[in-house]
Amino acid sequence: MTPPMKITVRPATVEDHLLYLRLLPELGVDDPPPDAARWENELVPTTLVAERAGEALGVCTWVKLEGSGHVRTLIVDPRERRTGAGRALLEVVERRLREAGCSSWALNVKPENVAAIRLYVSLGFRRAYASVALRFEWAAVERLPASPRVQARAVTPEDDRALEQLFSLPAGQIAGLRQSKRVLLTLVDDAGQVTALAAYNPAYPGAFPFRVKDPSLARALLEAMRPHALPGAEWTGLVVENDDALVALLRAHGASVRMNIDHYVGAL
Numbered sequence: 001m002t003p004p005m006k007i008t009v010r011p012a013t014v015e016d017h018l019l020y021l022r023l024l025p026e027l028g029v030d031d032p033p034p035d036a037a038r039w040e041n042e043l044v045p046t047t048l049v050a051e052r053a054g055e056a057l058g059v060c061t062w063v064k065l066e067g068s069g070h071v072r073t074l075i076v077d078p079r080e081r082r083t084g085a086g087r088a089l090l091e092v093v094e095r096r097l098r099e100a101g102c103s104s105w106a107l108n109v110k111p112e113n114v115a116a117i118r119l120y121v122s123l124g125f126r127r128a129y130a131s132v133a134l135r136f137e138w139a140a141v142e143r144l145p146a147s148p149r150v151q152a153r154a155v156t157p158e159d160d161r162a163l164e165q166l167f168s169l170p171a172g173q174i175a176g177l178r179q180s181k182r183v184l185l186t187l188v189d190d191a192g193q194v195t196a197l198a199a200y201n202p203a204y205p206g207a208f209p210f211r212v213k214d215p216s217l218a219r220a221l222l223e224a225m226r227p228h229a230l231p232g233a234e235w236t237g238l239v240v241e242n243d244d245a246l247v248a249l250l251r252a253h254g255a256s257v258r259m260n261i262d263h264y265v266g267a268l
């Protein structure tokens, strides 16, 4: 009997766009598929492809931040699962992040995704906290409790460190969101301190992160986002991380749950 062909991992190319589009529905999320320009400029440089004998088996998209990494997407062709492609992809990402001096990596996964979670735990990942993807109607903003006095403005690069510290975000995450052309908004209190962060993508539509120092600031942050919404948009998505009080407030004002998400972190 001939031994099974070895799985190899290579960088993605522009030609892999169709492969990515074919595999993306396997994630079961309603993220809009990347067009050719976004695939080439944003995703090709950060995507790996696993293959066997020249046949593509799966893809993994990842980013290196400052001292940590984030696995954004991992998908293996349903016909090729459980043959080691997922693990092979993550092992290459792990090695590259280590070589780049990173000491931790993180990812998001649906709590019911047993296959993926087994794989992540076997690589040393541990659940850090829960997040919730919500849908919030713009018409409900005015029913939220009034926020304390704050000034809304765009996040400047000088704010990044303070916001990343305030919300325990990985260093470099906000710079990455700026590169991805998110609308970055914050709220500044009377003492001049930043107290909130929304990284809003009007085309999606949604904000991720959507973070506030206190749930009472949610209304002011949504009011700051709203002028950036596309004409006719009736709702926005919001991903609320590790903040049960904020989820409760938004749900009490009509937000519906689109998806539960667990955040996993691993040491490198």
Ligand SMILES: CC(C)(COP(=O)(O)OP(=O)(O)OC[C@H]1O[C@@H](n2cnc3c(N)ncnc32)[C@H](O)[C@@H]1OP(=O)(O)O)[C@@H](O)C(=O)NCCC(=O)NCCS
Residues within 6 Å of the ligand: 026, 027, 074, 075, 076, 077, 080, 081, 082, 083, 084, 085, 086, 087, 088, 108, 109, 110, 113, 114, 115, 116, 118, 119, 120, 122
């Ligand atoms: C999760 C996924 C990427 C795993 O890819 P894969 O190539 O099948 O995984 P591997 O063959 O490398 O398996 C590695 C380990 O994962 C775990 N695993 C994988 N599939 C599993 C399953 N169906 N049930 C239980 N454990 C499973 C096992 O621990 C396995 O090790 P073992 O085979 O030695 O027991 C794949 O199932 C997939 O594409 N799922 C749909 C998309 C998705 O959910 N992606 C993750 C989003 S966060």
